[in-house]
Amino acid sequence: MDLDLRKLRYFATVAEHRHFGRAAERLFIAQPVLSRQIKSFEQELGCKLLIRTTRSVELTAAGQQLYEEAQQILPSIAAAVRRVHDADQGVQRLAIAFSPGLYVADAIREFTSRHADVEIDLIPTRWWEPDRPLRDGRAQIAYLRRQFDESGLHIVPIGQDPRFACMPAAHPLAARQELSMADLDGERMLDVPNRRTSSIEEKFELIASGHGIALVPLSVARSYSRPDLAHLPVTDAPGIETCLAVATDRHDRVLRGFLETATAILRRG
Amino acid sequence: MDLDLRKLRYFATVAEHRHFGRAAERLFIAQPVLSRQIKSFEQELGCKLLIRTTRSVELTAAGQQLYEEAQQILPSIAAAVRRVHDADQGVQRLAIAFSPGLYVADAIREFTSRHADVEIDLIPTRWWEPDRPLRDGRAQIAYLRRQFDESGLHIVPIGQDPRFACMPAAHPLAARQELSMADLDGERMLDVPNRRTSSIEEKFELIASGHGIALVPLSVARSYSRPDLAHLPVTDAPGIETCLAVATDRHDRVLRGFLETATAILRRG
DNA sequence: CAGATCCATACCGTGAAGGTATCAATTGCC
């Protein structure tokens, strides 16, 4: 019924070396023991894993699949045990779910500088279900763009993320204090990432070299400031609403601390 | 050294019930056995997991952490074993990595209808490292926007995804059959999709409420059609290059089949 | 054909897991 992790490790070593003798040596056990363990493992699983001749060891389809699974499972178990030991040493932990569209680096940097003892787990989510890790308990906080008000979640709007126009410092508009969307009419706007740029850095390269102007959220503008680029607030651009969702059943010190930090970040602008 | 999954299951059951007797009953073992196994488990891990009095059972911090880990580990192991059994029954499997910005549903639907015997694993990636699952063996195929030519990956451009202008249905241009980039001069263009700024849904909200026009790939236009939006092909807009990356070390029938399907999809338009 | 290589089998000792019987401690009732 339970998968035996020791046997899984034995199997993974044999699969890696394709050789019982060398695998046994690596595992610090005698070769006959390894043969017997693998055989027993195959019986427990109910399927053959290895095709052995006296001169070669090959993987069956099931064996190949199990080998790939083992390469996921074994390190993840080791990491889990490490986290348990950390918790035993008093390390607090906060798992934050975020969709790729949301910029969380500032809040996390600020939070970790204040709470150096708290370990952060970043859990990437699929953008169409940003609340999933929250619901299945894998995260305590989730970043969302729009407002979910589904049951069991507590939504905390942490502010409008204002948008900035990013342009070359030499651009005529760069002398202004702020802009409106009307000022940008007729400007060449970069719809990135496009065929030439996919990284945000390349985007700023393009802007700096005069290929156009882009609208970016405050947090991006702040973290990519360079002397040859100007960022101007666009007063009437629709802000991007960012929310934090927290599960209703947990309200500890760490969680409250992060909410405060995240809110403060956006407020400060 | 190896975590004992049986003991982990025992512990998880005790943690769930907070009661040795009932947990033992659920596990179909005698209560003293359970007590001894938990004690042994704590010694193996090197930390206390439970605070027991004769009338109550509580979790320590380490115990709480381990309980959460167990809720991830145990189902994932069961799923892994299922996949191994599937593989043993001849079920082929294909893991596809994709960043949220890339639309893969059409290709997958088409592929599964042709290869009903192949199980698809969808692996969401962080957009800044879309090739990660490929490199660590968790996926056989990765969707990318731009051309990575890093070592060990084989890049297959599967075509230009033509771009459509998305605008309110009431917009003057919406009556046209097709557009050129010149027609869009002076229009307010929305700087999305930008993985750092906005969800797709929000983008279409903005467009519908008259805040601008956006260029979107065909696949996105097709899957987000709504009555108040119009999508018109832009004949001279540079297409968005979509690539598939495959690990160089695997070239089986299933993988080749998917490449063909994905290419055909984009060709058909 | 002889020797080397390599995996499998046979057999043995140790220890962990499961069982039953019972103890010790706390709670609750009278």
Place this chain on the structure above:
DNA sequence: GGCAATTGATACCTTCACGGTATGGATCTG
């Protein structure tokens, strides 16, 4: 306060899985 009930821990026994050594059978090599 004392007694019964509840609950987890301990003691002791049996079985079986895991480790070891010795050896067999098959295949490749010179």
